[in-house]
Amino acid sequence: MPEHDRHGPIDPAAVPARLRSLPSRLIGRTALHADRISHAHLATAGATRWQYAALVTLRDGGPASQAQLSDRTGIHRSDMVAVLAALTEAGHVERAPDPTDRRRNVVTLTTAGRTHLRDLDRRVDAAQTDLLAPLTPPERAELIRLLRRLDDHHRTH
Amino acid sequence: MPEHDRHGPIDPAAVPARLRSLPSRLIGRTALHADRISHAHLATAGATRWQYAALVTLRDGGPASQAQLSDRTGIHRSDMVAVLAALTEAGHVERAPDPTDRRRNVVTLTTAGRTHLRDLDRRVDAAQTDLLAPLTPPERAELIRLLRRLDDHHRTH
DNA sequence: TCCTAACGTTAGGGAGACAAACGTTAAATC
DNA sequence: GATTTAACGTTTGTCTCCCTAACGTTAGGA
Numbered sequence: 001m002p003e004h005d006r007h008g009p010i011d012p013a014a015v016p017a018r019l020r021s022l023p024s025r026l027i028g029r030t031a032l033h034a035d036r037i038s039h040a041h042l043a044t045a046g047a048t049r050w051q052y053a054a055l056v057t058l059r060d061g062g063p064a065s066q067a068q069l070s071d072r073t074g075i076h077r078s079d080m081v082a083v084l085a086a087l088t089e090a091g092h093v094e095r096a097p098d099p100t101d102r103r104r105n106v107v108t109l110t111t112a113g114r115t116h117l118r119d120l121d122r123r124v125d126a127a128q129t130d131l132l133a134p135l136t137p138p139e140r141a142e143l144i145r146l147l148r149r150l151d152d153h154h155r156t157h
Numbered sequence: 158m159p160e161h162d163r164h165g166p167i168d169p170a171a172v173p174a175r176l177r178s179l180p181s182r183l184i185g186r187t188a189l190h191a192d193r194i195s196h197a198h199l200a201t202a203g204a205t206r207w208q209y210a211a212l213v214t215l216r217d218g219g220p221a222s223q224a225q226l227s228d229r230t231g232i233h234r235s236d237m238v239a240v241l242a243a244l245t246e247a248g249h250v251e252r253a254p255d256p257t258d259r260r261r262n263v264v265t266l267t268t269a270g271r272t273h274l275r276d277l278d279r280r281v282d283a284a285q286t287d288l289l290a291p292l293t294p295p296e297r298a299e300l301i302r303l304l305r306r307l308d309d310h311h312r313t314h
Numbered sequence: 315t316c317c318t319a320a321c322g323t324t325a326g327g328g329a330g331a332c333a334a335a336c337g338t339t340a341a342a343t344c
Numbered sequence: 345g346a347t348t349t350a351a352c353g354t355t356t357g358t359c360t361c362c363c364t365a366a367c368g369t370t371a372g373g374a
Contacts, residue, residue: 014229016164016217018347019210023285023297024191026304031188031232033311034181035330050330053176060173072171074186074372076332081354103339103352122293128180132311135183137301146292146300154190189331192361209359224321233363238323260321260370 034131041127046090047120050075050083055092055117065104087115092116161206191288203247204277207232207240212249212274215266222261249273 038049053073058064061072066084070077072117084107087093092113098104109117132140195206202293210230215221223241227234235248244250249270255261255277266274288299 008219008314014218014225015231016213017230018213018217019230021301021305022281023301023304024195024281024288025190025206025210026301026308027191027288029308030304030311032185033307034184037311048329049182053182053293056175060168061171064350064353068171068336072173073176075211075328077353078332078334079330079357087207100307101352102339105353124179124181127161131181131184131311133308134306143303144178144180144183145186146296146303147180148178149291150288151183151186154187154194154288168356188316222321233361234322236362237365258371262322297316 009081037130038124039129041123042120042131045116045119045123045146047116047123048086050079050119051087052120054080054087055109055113055120058093058107059114059117063106063108065098066107067104069107073105087113088115094148161215162313169176169279191284194287195281195284198280198287202273202280204273204280205240205243208244208249209277209281211240211244211264212268212270212277215250215264216274219281222255222262223264224261234273244270246303263281275293 017025032055034086042052050073053075054126056067058073061068064072066080067077069075069084070080072108073080075083084093084105088095092110094108094110095105096108098106101148192206197306199205199209207230210232211226212262214226218225221229223237224234226241227237230237232240239252241252241262245252249267251265251267252262253264253265291301292300
């Protein structure tokens with residue numbers, strides 16, 4: 001029995017030039033690589049990209065409601081529920097009702113969460129290094145600059 | 158009754174700097190914009206990105222088997238089935254058993270498909286223009302160059 | 315001949331992004 | 345002060361993309 005149903009990877013020479021240089025396709029493929037790499041680096045610590053984004057946002061902006069975390073991370077509020085449930089269960093975050101507004105939860109980074117986050121920072125940095133390996137430092141800076149211009153433009157339509 | 162359950166878009170000022178400049182995140186967000194834009198341009202012609210990739214590959218490389226199309230486009234062969242079914246039903250492609258190898262189908266671009274593809278080319282070009290609008294021509298070229306380097310590197314691990 | 319592998323196909327899983335609706339609670343409007 | 349409007353957290357479900365597993369069929373190498 002064949003253990004892997006292998007069928008070849010992309011044949012680089014056979015990909016039409018039109019597709020090979022199409023910016024939208026290139027960006028999509030690069031995003032796929034980036035997702036795989038950062039997922040791999042975070043998974044060994046039992047974390048996800050969304051969890052990391054929430055933790056960084058809490059460290060940077062202090063305690064916040066779930067709605068604020070959604071606005072700051074871009075994670076949909078209906079997905080934020082599970083993210084915070086996992087972080088709470090791991091003890092990296094505490095979730096308590098806001099006494100001044102009983103609709104809200106106040107989410108706070110715990111000491112354990114802060115320590116855990118420092119580990120994740122290193123892993124995320126390593127992921128960026130892997131991802132950008134083929135580029136020189138000035139090229140990396142230029143890529144970031146160009147992508148930020150695109151994101152800034154399209155975020156606001 | 159509220160017709161839309163609006164909860165604000167990303168608050169740019171509140172996104173932590175760490176996240177705002179993280180290459181993997183920037184690439185992922187840009188890919189999201191790119192997908193939305195190219196989907197929007199193709200959808201009005203009843204086409205998808207995968208259909209476009211298959212059609213371009215057939216025009217560029219001539220008739221091919223489904224496995225060859227998979228290798229050249231990066232579309233998984235199990236997804237290629239539905240792509241070709243849609244293209245066949247629309248009359249843009251013909252699928253016939255290969256007389257020299259009865260396991261294979263020979264997929265051929267029809268005249269109608271070629272005409273349709275020219276329309277899609279224009280739509281895809283328009284999508285790239287929208288996507289890259291905030292960049293100057295040399296910046297666009299540089300972005301493509303950098304992304305191709307990343308893709309070339311990570312495609313081969 | 316037997317075994318291996320490629321082909322097209324079906325079924326399904328997992329993740330990301332999102333929409334809709336609901337009970338609760340605050341704030342705005344009258 | 346009463347009523348309407350809206351925000352909050354949550355549950356449920358949808359859609360697309362990417363991928364795995366398995367199957368019957370057919371070709372080719374041992």
